[in-house]
Amino acid sequence: MAATSGAGRPEKRKAIARAATAVFGREGYARASMDAIAAEAGVSKRTVYNHFADKETLFLSVALESSGELAEKIRDLLDRHLGRIVDLRQDLTDFAVDRARAVLSAGDHGALGRAIRAEVANIPADVLEAWLEASPVASLRDLAERFEALAGRGLLVVDDPAPAAEQFTLLTFHGVAERSFWGAVPVPEEEVGRIAALGVDAFLKIYGAPAAG
Structure with a gap:
């Protein structure tokens, strides 16, 4: 993969990144063109190439920025x-609801994630892995890590926190994600809450600490 060029003004680079996020989310990786991204950003194609060496480099840049922003939001919700x-x-349920809202109401960033999932076979392996x-x-x-800390405080019984985190996500989030087609179709708030609460109850049956006494 070619290196990203550092030339050009930061505001132009940001405009190109915003445009690329919208175009990739709308068109997908394979169909999106540098011409369309340039038009969306209101710049010449030459300007796009002054900032990003090729489509793969541009896609990786906006995908990583989008993913990093979402991961930071979820980190804040965990805290x-x-x-x-x-x-x-209740705290686990509130986290599950707010995480679902954050992921499924991400606008162009959410559309980019849907495009990635729909086009896995077309996206370079190193870009997908990153x-x-x-x-x-x-x-x-x-x-x-948070579940491991809760287990250390005696609030959960978790031998291996990694599969516990995966199971929590499957139980409290993926039902909402699938029903909404990863944010493309709205899901009523009460349904998001219902799925989260049922998932948390199932999770605590597996990993909840025994009641005292």
Whole structure:
């Protein structure tokens, strides 16, 4: 993969990145063209190439930026809901609901994620791996670390936090994600809450600490 050029003004680079996020999300990786991205950004194709050496480099840049922003949002939600436990079931449910909202209402960034999932076979393997590491994998790792800390406090019984984080995500999030086609179709708030609560109850049946006494 060619290196990204550092030439050009930062504001132009940001405009190109915003345009690329919209075009890749709308057209997908294979169909999107540098001409379309240039038109969306209101710049010449030469200007796009002054900032990004090729389409793969541009796609990787916007995919990693999008993933990093989402991972940071989820990290903040973990701190807010699971940093100080008041009611474990409620705190886990609140986190699950807010995570679903964050992921599924991400606008152009969400559309980019849908395009990536729909076009896995067309996206270069190194780009796909980097995107996975930047957000889905990173967020699971952050959640696993939080579960390990909760287990250390006696609030959960977790031998291996990595599969616990995966199972929590499957139980509380993927039902909403699939029903909404990863944010393309709205899901009523009460349904998001219902799925989250049922998932948390199932999770705590597996990993919840035994009641005292």
